[in-house]
Amino acid sequence: MKLSPDSALLTDLYELTMLQAYFDAGMNETASFELFVRALPLQRNFMMAAGLEQVLGYLERLRFMPDELSALSKTGRFPTPFLRSLEHLRFTGDVDAMAEGTVFFPDEPILRITAPMREAQFVESRVMNLAHFETVVASKAARCVLAAPDKLLVDFGLRRAHGAEAALLSARASYVAGFGGTATLPAGLMFDIPIYGTMAHSYVQAYTDEALAFEQFARSQPENATLLIDTYDTEAGARKVVALAPLLARDGITIHGVRLDSGDLAANARRVRQILDDGGLSAVSIFASGNLDEYQLRQLIAGQAPIDAFGIGTRMNTSSDAPYLDCAYKLVDYAGEARRKRSEGKTTWPARKAVYRLTGPNGVMAGDWITLDRERRDGEPLLEPVMRGGNRCASPIPLQSIREHAWRQLRALPNAQRTLDIDEPYPVAVSDGLRELARRLDEGRGG
């Protein structure tokens, strides 16, 4: 059986066992769930929300197809009346969320779903699966952008991304955070992200003559050739490019760039820049790749390595130093009553909440408030209505606008959050109203 990314089957079994219990008990009052992150990973000063567009698409299209229901039926786990109720399952609820590209902090809800209980519960697994991953990647990619704000960064991560969807969504999330493009062809086609491609070492190795490999490639890609020059000897490779350029120029072909993928990138880039410049190729750009992350970018930038663009792969796409966030999708209100989980070490704030952000006179973020939804505070409210009654409140936001929002968010970061190192935490306060409600709920529960 094939599974589309929108399939209603993309869920944990327990969502269905719970739905069946709600069905049997006739329970389907309005529920509010909020998605938030409990704590920052050790290597992060902030997080960046992403994935909302995919979440809304999933909610809009949610429905069980006949063949999916018959697959469920064949498991023998679910009685027919319950399965029949699933035929009619649609998402008819409300969504409030932070715009994609918004910077956020622990305990702040980034997404709230308010809907009849069975709908709001059912969507938990896939909503988290989508929003968590893109947020993980955008939060990592944003650090790369902060480390090299004036450079072209290109996602190179398909091969070691965790499956196909991870490759597509990490291309999108990194583009949201400020990357300039991706090597992943279908991400370019699906999301209209600029695509970049050069050549592999195998291409060069297939020729017995490296210079011939370069020439054939440039003739095949006359407007777009970036030549990988480190298969055997990087400086010799650069010299071959210099020798080749006038030959190609006679046929109107310009070499766009060279790529370095190994060794000491800063030292190699300096030597190659010199060779290219001495050969009259100062317009040829240098593209570097090879297990890069924000720390290596910072070092290369600080050392003024003459590198124009970076291919950033695995460590960004897998967010290798923090490949997951401690996020949760928790029931905060059911049937008009605020709810609170009190499991050891996992207590959550009850009730529908709002987040307000204060900004200093210089445009820099000055602190956030987490309040009850009905409280009002100065500052900008970060959660916005994005879906009402199962319908979007507005058309999908163009990816370019999301990028611009993300860029403004990064510009507004305080210095303590802008650094790659871990500095003072950002001030997030919880309102007295929310604290008071939590206290009352705990008392009400008794011992």
Add this chain to the structure above:
Amino acid sequence: MKLSPDSALLTDLYELTMLQAYFDAGMNETASFELFVRALPLQRNFMMAAGLEQVLGYLERLRFMPDELSALSKTGRFPTPFLRSLEHLRFTGDVDAMAEGTVFFPDEPILRITAPMREAQFVESRVMNLAHFETVVASKAARCVLAAPDKLLVDFGLRRAHGAEAALLSARASYVAGFGGTATLPAGLMFDIPIYGTMAHSYVQAYTDEALAFEQFARSQPENATLLIDTYDTEAGARKVVALAPLLARDGITIHGVRLDSGDLAANARRVRQILDDGGLSAVSIFASGNLDEYQLRQLIAGQAPIDAFGIGTRMNTSSDAPYLDCAYKLVDYAGEARRKRSEGKTTWPARKAVYRLTGPNGVMAGDWITLDRERRDGEPLLEPVMRGGNRCASPIPLQSIREHAWRQLRALPNAQRTLDIDEPYPVAVSDGLRELARRLDEGRGG
């Protein structure tokens, strides 16, 4: 545009730019590429191969669909004659590979593709994307199995897996490595893996009375109820189960288990076990979950915590301490000549290779040889022909057989590899024949 997991578009742009250059140059001699891992992550003593079935499925079904070619055409990057050649692209080559579930070590090829250059080159991105990820997860899950060999381990990771395909493939890879099932419903349906499901805290929170939540759930799942008892107070939750059991028993309903998801799992399990046993419920099992990995499993097992089954999620599915492997898919032979990449720090072994494994009299793995393909050595050859001329050499191996092979592999591990801590490396030797060839190729290249 929708993208199927088999789509030929699931590739890096550079595979197509290289294919175009090969097309323009008329190059399409036979090429051999090998997939291997350069080094073990710091937290691994061995790796476990997985994902071959998905790779073979991809190769079998490889073809560009008309709408995909028209999407490519619209990019304006590719001339029509080349696009037309892609209409006929199929995989017609050979694959030799280690069986899924086989333990392997750095520099050992786990997969070799021999095919006309354009086919062998083109499939690089997706073949790596599939084989790398499942191998990452199987290698992590195998450590969990070694830490708790007699316990039921269940994959709980959909929500924080990196997208939908990661959830499906990590369910499969962990089952290969010895997990007993998954909570991810579609993985159960697609791969015939046992599925497990309990309830979320939100289910309990939706009721004003925890005992009523338990009762309704058990009545809804009379053969299969596992009750989550830590939403408010774990011991109180256990006592409610004891009070409820005789009531349900009158209606022929048995409570299968309870789940703990927070706090000190060992201490909580001991207290809950006592309460259940005192209440005559010694048949009710205890299921534990909550950010578990192999280290916590080891500790819980060493402390003889009375836990029968574990839900293992995020840290396994993302392989959080080593979310990627330094793997490569390298050209080793083209047009009958061995090839070698010599980039700084990334030199690879040339030529088509074989791997032989020696086993001691006690059945324990004693050491591996990496040799030229044509050399013969004592021991078991680990690479087997699995595809010839684009056709599988045998039907897909049932997942149960793969699991049994993996289990035998884990049983044959030397103690130094069996421990979770990093001990002596496993002995892997490179044959003189291979060393000699590498030396000759380097000399041939000159300076």
